[in-house]
Amino acid sequence: MANALTLGNMSPGLRKVVDRAKREPEGRFHSLAHLIDVPALERAYHRQRSTAAVGVDGVTKEQYGQNLEANLQDLHARLKAKQYRHQPIRRVHIPKGQGRGQTRPIGVSAFEDKLVQDAVREVLGAVYEQDFLDGSYGSRPKRSAHDAVRALKRVVDQGKVSWIFEADLVSFFDSLDRTELKRMLEVRVADGSLLRLIGKCLHVGVLDGEVFSEPQLGTVQGSALSPLLGNLYLHYVLDLWFETEVKPRLRGQATLIRYCDDFIIGFEHEDDARRVMAVLEKRLGRFGLTLHPDKTRLLPFRRPPKTQHSGKGPATFDFVGFTFYWRRTRNGSWRMWCKTRRASLRRAKTSIYEWCRRHRHLPVEDQHAALYRRLQGHFNYFGVSGNYHSLMLLVEATKRAWYKWLCRRSQRKRLNWERFNDLLRWWPLPRPRITVQIWSR
DSSP states (O other), X not given: OTTOOXXXXXOHHHHHHHHHHHXXXXXXXXXXXXXXXXXXXXXXXXXXXXXXXXXXXXXOHHHHHTTHHHHHHHHHHXXXXXXXXXXXXXXXXXXXXXXXXXXXXXXXXXXXXXXXXXXXXXXXXXXXXXXXOTTBOTTOTTOOHHHHHHHHHHHXXXXXXXXXXXXXXXXXXXXXXXXXXXXHHHTTBOOHHHHHHHHXXXXXOEEETTEEEOOSSOOOTTOSSHHHHHHHHXXXXXXXXXXXXXXXXXXXXXXXXXXXXXXXXXXXXXXXXXXXXXXXXXXXXXXXXXBOTTTOEEEEOOOOOTTOOSSOOSOOEEETTEEEEEEEOTTSOEEEEEEEOHHHHHHHHHHHHXXXXXXXXXXXXXXXXXXXXXXXXXXXXXXXXXXXXXXHHHHHHHHHHHHHHHHTSOSSOOOOHHXXXXXXXXXXXXXXXXXXXXXXX
């Protein structure tokens, strides 16, 4: 995470918070709001993307930065005098990729509000990064989805997983109980000024087209503060509860691995798994969360016996965009592998196809540069060892989509495959490459 808070870029005040949070895991912080000063707002400014969508005010990063010092001083003065007001959030809908017509609502804040959210996130991160458990990997500094996959590989290789509980939460960010979230924040944060500022970031109106609403639940997806608040919520609702109350009562080993609101639990024994399933739904329901009935399941995932020389493993499951399955290695042993999840691959193909259709009249050089970046970005995430075939499928699909829409640029002259292959020699697409080593010992 390029924007993550690390010891190298912390202010002295934040380092003191980190040190105290480590020393006093049950201590409460009464003075944190003063850390949101002009330098903190300036750090937040530099973390914003120049190409990010604009909020209801229409202000871009470039426009705000033309008079940066004065703007930050004015914002800090309003924060200090408690005169700051969060502007309504502009809601946009992006395709969900799990069926036609399904979209995911994303909130776009005004630029100034993004700075406040990011500065608050920085302060809260200094406290709660010391509390979060090792099984949590999403939206945390120096942790990634690949680290979650590596953690899963470790417990599977150790023979501690025979059953996998695959869970999916329904509309997690829209379902957070703000009252419960406030109670969780007050466990560590006793600074009333900071809590009021967080409340302003939560209790904000949403502008969806011409419709204005004020949701009473949840935190807006797309906010810089939402991932940390989501981690905090599930830390108390799920992670800490599982570690301190559930695991001591189990007969065998169990491991919870969570990436944001996506989590799996590996069990050694089936009866342990079913006992946890019976209480987990009630536990989540107490905090307004619901398991998706069609996407939540328990499946066997023990290593196939050595005497099994053909066929596949017992089952497959999905996690962080990958499908995990058993496959034989060249020396005849069984090993867990992963490939791009079918829905993720289909979504990537559709996205590239639609891009080629919408931008077919751009110069070929510009189209090539954009497609190259898209494929490289896909490889950076899905280019894990053993997943070469899925990467190649996307490259071939990109070639077909590009060829089809180049053919439709004009009715006068049609492009044939021979000429298209000549074009690919001048403007080659990237070859699939493995960027992340997961399975090496």
